[in-house]
Amino acid sequence: MPEKARLVFFSAPSVRPRGRLNGREIRFISSKTRRSAAFGLRSPALLRSRRMVSERRFHLAQVNIALPREPLDTPLLADFVAALAPVNAAAEASPGFVWRLATEDGDATAVRAFGDERLIVNLSVWESLEALRAFVYSHREHLAALRRRREWFERLGDSSVVLWWVPAGHRPSVDEAEQRLAALRSNGPAPEAFSFRESFAPPPHDGRDERAPNVDSRALCPAGD
Secondary structure (H helix, E strand, O other): OOOOOOOOOOOOEEEEEEEEEOOEEEEEEOOOOOOOOOOOOOOOOOHHHHHHHHHHHEEEEEEEEOOOOOOOOOOHHHHHHHHHHHHHHHHHHHOOOEOOOOEEOOOOOOOOEEEEEOOOEEEEEEEOOHHHHHHHOOOOHHHHHHHHHHEEOOOOOOOOOEEEEEEEEOOOOOHHHHHHOOOOOOHHOOEEEEOEEEEEOOOOOOOOOOOOOEEEEOOOOOOOO
């Protein structure tokens, strides 16, 4: 009797043109993934399973903005510009990556938003908070760039990073990101807009939103933020 074959599905990044912003073509860079469902689990495994189902219904969007100390074509920012392609490639290859905003240049440094043409915008979507956190604070290429953040960028007086849940398949716009960051700055962390330090679970199935914040008191950022 021949051994049964096992099919293994590999995810592959896809790049799709999706319009223009600031006169440049915007590409939606994403990676489609397949997951298997588990059945017959009991508590507390049942609770974990329900949370996984909720996270499959929702993905995590994030935007962070940065103000360079000098223009991108100056020597001070040369190492940052050189790191863009490898860091973006590392993000796309990371577990849980879904999508990132990019122009035809392959990054989003030409996107102008948030009321200041000098700002750099990074907008992406991930399968979960854990996946995003693992890349941001554990991936070698990104950590190397993060450690030099204060060398390259000004310290902003208010929040520069915001996270929020979006329905799976949704691709947030820059306007949406601006609104979420404004909400965080005005109201502090809440289910609609939160931070790594104080986060919230995805929206529940039953519509009764009684989510409490999850506070992470660890010192994660090597730049001291």
